[in-house]
Amino acid sequence: MTVDTMNLQRATVTGTGLCFDAMDGLSRALRDGCFLLALPAGFDPGPGITLCREFHHAPDEGPATTRAYRGFKDVPGVYFDREHFQTEHVLIDGPRRTRYFPRELLAMADQMGDLTLLVLREAMTELGIAPALWSEITGGAVDGLGTHWFAANHYRPERAKPGCAPHKDTGFVTVLYNEEPGLEAFVDGAWMPVDPVPGHFVVNFGGAFELLTASLGRPVRAILHQVRQCAPVPGAADRFSFAAFANPPATGDLYQVSGNGSAAPVRSSEDFLREFNAQTWSDRHADFGIAKAIGASGGVTS
Secondary structure, eight states: OBOSOOOOOEEEEOSSSEEESSTTHHHHHHHHTEEEEEOOTTOOOHHHHHHHHHTTSOTTSSOGGGGGGOOGGGSTTTEEEOTTSSEEEEEEOHHHHHHHSOHHHHHHHHHHHHHHHHHHHHHHHHTTOOHHHHHHHTTTGGGTOSBOOEEEEEEOTTSOSOSEEEEOOSSSEEEEEEOSSOEEEEETTEEEEOOOOTTEEEEEEOHHHHHHTTTSSSOOOOOOEEEOOOOOOTTOOOOEEEEEEEBOOSSSEEEEEOTTSOEEEEEEHHHHHHHHHHHHTOSSOTTTTTSTTTOOOOOOOO
């Protein structure tokens, strides 16, 4: 059952960071688990949209102008068919993006990746986490290390299945672009629509950030979300979304910051990811996000 759409905080990118419409907007966003971020000036979502429309087609299907966006089903460790859901997606890390993405798509993905790091730094500043700890407690993610995923999602309405599984993203920050309704968040015991707002990303926080801040007076919330079943609409294009993720490495430790400002490891990244995979997807990709050929998992469908 769904109720009214979530009323999310709104922010814009400035020369020095983020500016929220409300004075306490970032604090409220951390509590809510997500917020809206205006697309920066000059950001063009076109390459991401083209990827979502094309990646699941063979290279010889469609016009030659989009050939570089097709054929990803044949790339091992990059294409995933979620057999119990409508979604299929490309999940690709930085080195593979450099190898497989056309220049304009790579530039767009890098722009979104930069936004995940901006949000991560702003959030840790807001929470009073000492910058000297940032690199260690994020596994280097705040410095551009860790695993920085890009995901392109295509929803197949001919499948009479849920859009995607209820889940929390596994990393620190997700920056999502979507244009069609379908995304829902679990709030106060009910699923609430998170409808798209033109000209805005949806930014949400993940499980690694929730764990990192669990002992603080203002812990970050990793919001539980899903995509409801997408019904076929004659003449309409299929639902899509794409996202960038800032995640810790697939191996190593996840940390927690205490109220006195110190930090300590609390569990392994690998155990965390395996638990996520088992609880969320229940499919054949047991090493999704863990195997060295893939990297670290992100909650990739929204």
